[in-house]
Amino acid sequence: MTCIPGKPVVDQAPPSGREMVIIAAGLTMVCLFAAMILGGLYFVTQPAKEHNLLVREETMIRGLLGLSPQARIQEVRRYLKREGKNTQVIYLTGKKLAQLELEGKEVAAVDVPNDVAAAGTELKDEWVKKQVKAVDPEHFKYAGRFFVGIEGSQPVGYVVEGVTLGFKTWVRFFMAIDSTYTIQGVEIIEHEEDPGLGAEIVQRYFKNQFAGRSFEDVEKISVIKDPLPKEWQEALEQLGDMPFRPWLEKYREMLPKNPNIYAITGSTISSTAVTVGVKAALGNFRKRMNIVEKYL
Amino acid sequence: MADAKVVSTHEILVEGALPADATTIRLVRSSDADIPLAVVSVKPAAQPNSFMLTTAETLNKQDHYQLTAQGVDQPWEIAPSPLAMVVSVIIGSALINNFVFTRYLGLCVFFGVSRNKDTAIGMGITFTIVGLLSGMIAWALNTYALEPLKLGFMQIIAFIGIIACLVQATDLILKKVNPILHKKFGIYLVLITTNCIILAVPLLNATSGATFLQAFGLALGAGVGFALALFLMSCAVEKVNMAPVPMVFKGLPVAFIIAGLFALSFLGFSGLKVA
């Protein structure tokens, strides 16, 4: 009945003291050997893993914003630092490290050295921690990020990372926004929703429903359980094969006819979760952008 | 520190003195401390010395909030109560995300020992206890040794080792201390090492960076959920064994179909929230 047919259940004679030492030494050797092999492999694969993750994110951002190959992507990281009653918000952009009061009043701003601006996330976080003299690591934490797409020297669009509580666990998504706060597209990066139900949020017919909506549209948006109209679904499936601008030109008149988000059948909670997340991310981004724009 | 807690999707019950003017109150989500949430009204609550705060935005009981007010020195920290959190993790892992029916783990042992009600109960109890122990030891090892030393790549080996040692140790101790109990439960101890739930629990805890209480909840919930699944299944299988099942479906195929039906009914638990 056991799953391992060969598993010995018979009692063996207890090993003698000398044998026990040999066995223990042997097992220790094998473990050390294993640790060495795996450690070596870890040092090879870890950088590759980080690199591939970065490449994946960058491809997604470029796709969402429709950037040309010459365009640059700049990450902007946000941190929170708490000391007693006071909380500061800290932005690390490509040029500046800005320490601000919660209402946006500047406390300090320093230039970011080029090597830090180009460094990986871990190095960046360490550098910021040192700069702002965060004494207690408990009170300094990374709080979020967004990306700026730069063509030449002009920002052409932003990609905000957002999280929202889905049906099961957290859903992490990227949302592309242009300079007038119109959504250009939404991409789900990580989720654990049920296949066939909540996992449908990654499908074009759901996630593309947010594209082309202005800030005012999104404020009024709600989730409805009506069936998705056929022609609207066909239009939504186009975005992705077609870049955002021509898509919006072609289907602009359909947006006012479908002002709300059609929920996925059987997954209203997941659909609502994404909608709430997008709404909050857009609202928060607009408020933050007013403050952080001058440091970009 | 005065207490405050989220009581519904738009209301927070605050203990202590709060100015009546809603504009002097600042409520934020701890992770978005720079974006104040709009407070609609502040009214005295039914409880003495407390106020009811109404917000425009939807609040989440699982979230952390911070409340400050002009003229009040101490900020209020609003966090889910530890007990509620543990209970919600246990219910989540035992019913909503039952390890057998929605994560499909431990199926080998599940189909192997669910043919008889007594075996199912024995296995369920043994597994819950050993799973809880190994889950907590593995959590401690991961949090205090593997993570700080950046030895995350040794996780699998370390966890497997802990489980094997623990099962052996329990077996030996039980044999010496209580031979009668050992006679009854010893056989299940051997089977536990082949159950992937016992390995999945520490792995899940390590991936999600669980706190002590969350790890405890997940380990206990996984065990309880497995025991429950085993018991339900054994009841059904005992009945089906007496029914005329088509020949090609006899044995495992029909057991799978029954498990599928249970899984369908467990879907009904999703959306269950702890008040």
Added chain:
Amino acid sequence: MSANRPPPPVSTMLMRGLFEENPIFRLALSLCPAVAVTTAVKNGLMLGVAVLVVQVLSSMSGSLVKHIINPKIRIPVFTLLIAIWVSAMDMILAAYFSDIYQQVGLYVKLIVAFAIIISRMELFSMKHSVVPCFWDGLGMGLGFLVGLVLAGAFRELLGSGSIFGIAILPFKPLLLVVLPAGGFFTIGLIMAMFNWVDVKRGHKLPSGGGGAHG
């Protein structure tokens, strides 16, 4: 263990894993991933390949070390060998196939608890040398891979109307099969199908129906 017998011919070793002793549908070993990751062919294929590689490497390394280890610690050493290969596989997949890994990651780590691998080491590697172990591991791994892909294709086609994420059917014939519960139905049906084929071929079913019950 017993004296070395000559290994069976290569074709027998390969075919045994694929059909007669198919780890999933006949032996009913390591069922968890068969139900869990088969919502799409892609996931099934990836886990199947991972199991195949781990099985081959573990079988071969088990055969290599069988003479130098104390028989009393055979099981721990075998488990350790499997854990090494699984950890290695886990890191490689996480680094180079991150998008699929997100969905099957937990199950890749759990390969270490798959009964099929250690049982092959116990039953075959202990008695044979490295080369037959390679073929036996390959056969078993392929059987596992085929099982996963078969279940994945069935579920993805019926549940999502696509194969490898490419839409084939314009509709979803049976959403139920990709839902969490559908995996159990699918595996139950495929097992019954294997039994049916067996009966048609004139074999007698093992007592209790599908497989040896582990």
